[in-house]
Amino acid sequence: MSENPLQPIFETLEKVARCVQNQLSQFTGHADNPSPTNGQPIFSLSSSFKANPSNSKSNSTMFQPKDSLNEGKSASPVTKEELGRATWTFLHTLAAQYPDNPTRQQKKDVKELMAILSRMYPCKECADHFKEILRANPVQAGSQAEFSHWLCHVHNVVNRSLGKPVFLCERVDARWGKLDCEQRTCDLQGTTTDFGSDMH
Numbered sequence: 001m002s003e004n005p006l007q008p009i010f011e012t013l014e015k016v017a018r019c020v021q022n023q024l025s026q027f028t029g030h031a032d033n034p035s036p037t038n039g040q041p042i043f044s045l046s047s048s049f050k051a052n053p054s055n056s057k058s059n060s061t062m063f064q065p066k067d068s069l070n071e072g073k074s075a076s077p078v079t080k081e082e083l084g085r086a087t088w089t090f091l092h093t094l095a096a097q098y099p100d101n102p103t104r105q106q107k108k109d110v111k112e113l114m115a116i117l118s119r120m121y122p123c124k125e126c127a128d129h130f131k132e133i134l135r136a137n138p139v140q141a142g143s144q145a146e147f148s149h150w151l152c153h154v155h156n157v158v159n160r161s162l163g164k165p166v167f168l169c170e171r172v173d174a175r176w177g178k179l180d181c182e183q184r185t186c187d188l189q190g191t192t193t194d195f196g197s198d199m200h
């Protein structure tokens, strides 16, 4: 006799899940290897649930696809420093890729981006500080060189306020470059003719 009266039901459900998995693997072109999940069923019943059907925690994850469980990786909050480094990386890379001859739209976009950062940056104290910095140092984005030097300057304003060393802006091009992208497919295109199509 089965230890758990619900065991036959679980076994039937697992069989159904395996059957669905086989059908899916054929559908997705994995017919040669009907188990793209390395032998693990896409859906599985956790052993704790089998042993204790009243376990509501197991219950909640019972039918989740394996990938969505993000196994082995716990979410840890990002620190203000990590966020800052990632944001500066984004901004300096953007500046390195900014066109020598930006369109009117690109100049407008970059100013808006900075204004949005000063409102939405997910560290309120930093956002407020950046808002003041922008007020005293309006964005200069007439060319790649102008924008990357302006950005270096405002980054130095933040550095100074945090007691960090000031960066030599003559070295900004050596420190930050364009994204490493095959055949420069990531380059932003500027233009010599300013259509300003969506400027009103």
Ligand SMILES: Cc1cc2nc3c(=O)[nH]c(=O)nc-3n(C[C@H](O)[C@H](O)[C@H](O)COP(=O)(O)OP(=O)(O)OC[C@H]3O[C@@H](n4cnc5c(N)ncnc54)[C@H](O)[C@@H]3O)c2cc1C
Binding pocket: 080, 081, 082, 083, 084, 085, 086, 087, 088, 089, 092, 117, 121, 125, 126, 127, 129, 130, 151, 152, 153, 154, 155, 156, 158, 159, 162, 164, 166, 167, 172, 175
């Ligand atoms: C818009 C903005 C506002 C911020 N405001 C605050 C704030 O008010 N308070 C706060 O605690 N933190 C703030 N931060 C975070 C802070 O600036 C740093 O990112 C964080 O302290 C980590 O510093 P870090 O020493 O690792 O180097 P970061 O300052 O993050 O710099 C990353 C790398 O950039 C290079 N670098 C440094 N200076 C320059 C420069 N001037 N030009 C070009 N490259 C340079 C260096 O190689 C450095 O390792 C802000 C970040 C941003 C993006």
